[in-house]
Amino acid sequence: MTIDRRRSLSMTALLALPLAACTAASVAEPPYAPLAVRGSTATVEIAPVLLAARDHFPEGAEVRNGGIPNLFAAAPVEGLGDGSAADVATHAETQALRYSVAHPDIRIILTVTEGLYRIVARRSAGIASIADLKGKRIAALATTSSGYFLARMLATEGLGLEDVEVVRISPIETIAGALADRRVDAVAIWEPHADNALRALGADAIELSGTGIYRERFNLNSTAAALADPERRRRVVGFVRAVLTATAAIGRDPRPAQALVAATGGFTADEVARSWPHLTFPAALPGDLVDVLVEEEAWLAAQEGRPARGRGELAKLVDSSVLEEALAPPH
Numbered sequence: 001m002t003i004d005r006r007r008s009l010s011m012t013a014l015l016a017l018p019l020a021a022c023t024a025a026s027v028a029e030p031p032y033a034p035l036a037v038r039g040s041t042a043t044v045e046i047a048p049v050l051l052a053a054r055d056h057f058p059e060g061a062e063v064r065n066g067g068i069p070n071l072f073a074a075a076p077v078e079g080l081g082d083g084s085a086a087d088v089a090t091h092a093e094t095q096a097l098r099y100s101v102a103h104p105d106i107r108i109i110l111t112v113t114e115g116l117y118r119i120v121a122r123r124s125a126g127i128a129s130i131a132d133l134k135g136k137r138i139a140a141l142a143t144t145s146s147g148y149f150l151a152r153m154l155a156t157e158g159l160g161l162e163d164v165e166v167v168r169i170s171p172i173e174t175i176a177g178a179l180a181d182r183r184v185d186a187v188a189i190w191e192p193h194a195d196n197a198l199r200a201l202g203a204d205a206i207e208l209s210g211t212g213i214y215r216e217r218f219n220l221n222s223t224a225a226a227l228a229d230p231e232r233r234r235r236v237v238g239f240v241r242a243v244l245t246a247t248a249a250i251g252r253d254p255r256p257a258q259a260l261v262a263a264t265g266g267f268t269a270d271e272v273a274r275s276w277p278h279l280t281f282p283a284a285l286p287g288d289l290v291d292v293l294v295e296e297e298a299w300l301a302a303q304e305g306r307p308a309r310g311r312g313e314l315a316k317l318v319d320s321s322v323l324e325e326a327l328a329p330p331h
Contacts, residue, residue: 035059035235038066038081039090044191044275045113045218046090047261048283052246054260057239067091068099068106071223087226088236092145093217097293097300100317101309105223107319110240111286112247115216116278117149119208120197121186122179130208131157136185137165139175145216148296150188152214176200190216191275192267217289227322240326247283285323290315 037053039046041063053061066081066089073085090112100106121127125136130153140146142161151161167184169175176196178184187197198205220243226232250257254276262272286292293314301308 034062035088035239036070036084036086037061037063037088037090037239038070038084038086039063040067040080041065042265043218044261044265044267044272044279045115045216046264047257048112048243048246048250048281049090049220050260050264051249051257052239052242055249055256056245057242059235059238061239061242068095068221071106071221071226072099072103087232088220088222088239090218090220093219093289093292094143094145094148094296094300096219096221096317097297097314098143098304101304101306103223104313104316105225106317107222107224107227107322108219108285108289108317109222109227109236109319109322110220110243111217111282111284111289112220112243113216113218114280114282114286115145115190115218116280117145117188117190117210117214117216118194118278119150119153119186119188119210120179120194120201121206121208122182122201123204123206125182125185127186127206129157130154131159133157133186134159134163135165137167137183139167139169139178139184139187140189141168141172142166146189148299149210149214149216151299153188153208153210156213191278192271195274195278196271217286217292222319222322224319227319233322237322237325240322244283244326247281250281285318285320289318293317 037049039049050063053063064081066076066086068089068091069076070081070084070086070089073083076083096106096108121133126132127136133154138150140150147166154160154163169178169184172193175187175189175193177200179187179197180200187194198207220240222236227236258269258272258276261267262269290311294311297314298308
């Protein structure tokens with residue numbers, strides 16, 4: 001998942017500080033730098049990671065805007081942070097697949113959040129079903145989970161991306177206005193932008209649910225090299241454990257996490273609250289994750305004009321050992 005430039009920069013100073021549950025007065029400075037966590041800070045999906053860093057990881061975690069490119073100190077995507085190195089990074093599964101072609105060292109270690117996507121369209125554009133999207137202008141980000149979701153939705157009616165006009169709207173927070181102004185006929189995007197589009201159209205809106213067709217896997221990623229280093233691995237395992245604890249806390253009371261992600265992402269409290277029902281927080285490795293990677297790889301490979309990797313190669317991208325250690329009783 002990519003994010004817009006304006007929101008990606010919000011609260012940068014706050015997130016650049018080490019976040020810990022204990023104050024400097026009560027705990028001595030650790031002999032190492034805070035765990036470097038990079039993620040799409042202007043996405044609601046990152047809420048458990050932010051809460052884990054602030055409240056449940058006393059060793060200290062530095063959360064900054066970024067993503068998988070930071071695992072390799074690679075050139076960042078525009079609007080997605082800088083090129084600093086990271087120990088762990090969040091991203092949707094589409095980006096793990098894309099980047100792992102050049103960096104097979106990527107490892108998916110936890111699905112933090114699942115996004116339940118939907119298409120929002122204008123009834124006045126003659127849209128009452130997925131089939132009616134043929135020939136329409138649809139706002140989506142073709143190289144992200146947004147584009148893959150749209151392709152999956154169209155495929156249910158025997159259509160492809162070539163049957164619609166995919167329009168990239170930037171900055172992303174203007175996508176609802178583009179729909180209301182009739183610059184596009186529909187949007188296929190994550191929250192809160194889908195909900196904002198729905199509200200912008202009012203009675204003219206129709207919602208086409210992606211339930212049962214696609215759900216985004218917003219994962220925590222690392223690298224095989226990082227996990228092979230005993231000290232880095234210990235701290236990564238500890239952070240995964242903190243995410244599990246934060247997820248449980250969200251289940252009891254989501255309000256602290258909602259307030260944190262609103263402040264970090266530049267959202268209003270209402271935007272986050274309305275988006276919340278369209279997210280789930282599994283903090284697990286879903287049993288169908290490799291199946292999803294296999295299906296998505298075929299689409300990505302065709303899009304990129306390369307051979308699709310086989311199931312065995314893709315299965316190596318998922319490392320369950322970190323989660324198993326995090327779930328194990330303490331020694």
